Amino acid sequence: MAIKVLIADDDILIREGLKIILGLDSEFEVVGCVSNGLEALEMCIEETVDVALLDVRMPVMNGVQAVREIAMKTTTKTLILTTFDEDEYIFEALKNGARGYLLKNNSPDKIKDAIKTVFGGNIVMQDVILDKVTQGFKTSRQDKVPKGDTFTEREIDVVKAISEGLSNKEISNKLYISEGTVKNYITSILNKTGLKHRTQIAIYYLQGEI
Template identity: 65%
Template sequence: MNLLVIRLLIADDDSLIRESLKIIIGMDKEFDILAAVENGKQAVEFCESHDVDVAILDVRMPIMNGVEAIREINKSTQTKCLILTTFDEDEYIKDAISYGAKGYILKNNTPDKIKDAIRVVYNGSSVMQDVVMEKVKSGFNKVKIDVTKFTERELDIMEAISEGLSNKEIAAKLFISEGTVKNYISTILDKTGLDHRTQIAIYYIKGKV
């Protein structure tokens, strides 16, 4: 049986952290570190010219920071982006999510938790550290969800997404197929004008009564 290999890019301006991540993550045969770069511009250029599954980006980098890089990567590639940083400032979080980051975690996590986050993002779900999610909950203005806009099942799906459940877990919880879950998510995205499931989670949390 062939082992699934997740192709990664690491972007961090701190050479010690960059090389440490490359060594620690690269020890696992499940991951293939295609490149380790030192700024967002290099990250964008590499993702545009290579098939990268997940880009792991720091926030504060020279020339182009990680948040700006996410915006460009999402415009022109299929690469999923995971922010891995020491900073949890509100503005970075807001912009990273609005530009399409699939995950936002801090560097003080263990290597195993970082690897788990990579897997979650690769598999199409979102991951956000508790301290970051708390800032999301408290930092954005509250808006009330117009419940008449959604069916009861759509609201159930939104609630499950806000709890961090994967499509498979949502399907099991609601006794429906994963394909049906995906269809509901597509409908919710259409109704809200949002781009991805992380934004659905925040939309739901912001509007939850």
């Protein structure tokens, strides 16, 4: 079954270009092209969208805001695809629940691979983005996430696996536990940290805050 993709970008050339590229591949089905974050949110609510490709800078509602609303109100996975790699955009998008952050200068094949990776439940961050995350950039968060001694040994194993971009199924296979148990561990980790998404867990671990 083809991955249902939504393209949100205020540049019509980018929208149409991506639509053509993805449309030529039977693994994808472009269910819509929109020009702002609000339209993206509305389509994700009204239609079945597996992965939403979102630019950062869009009118009405930008990509960072759209990520938050889509994560809260739908089951759609979001992937930022933009030309901007400013720290504030990266962190806010990932904090709001984006499953990945990719720059538009990537090849069509890499963009398609990223969509498939996100659809499969994993996280996508190219090197330049991961470098910014691991180097630690300033955030608006005042409270530190609890350190490692707050977690059980198994929870730390799950945190490390999440930071490697593994899906629940892959974590289950790696740690020899059921997917249900993995979900329970993730829920416990989120409750202890006050975080909302698995991507945030990966970010804080890579920054040495877990």
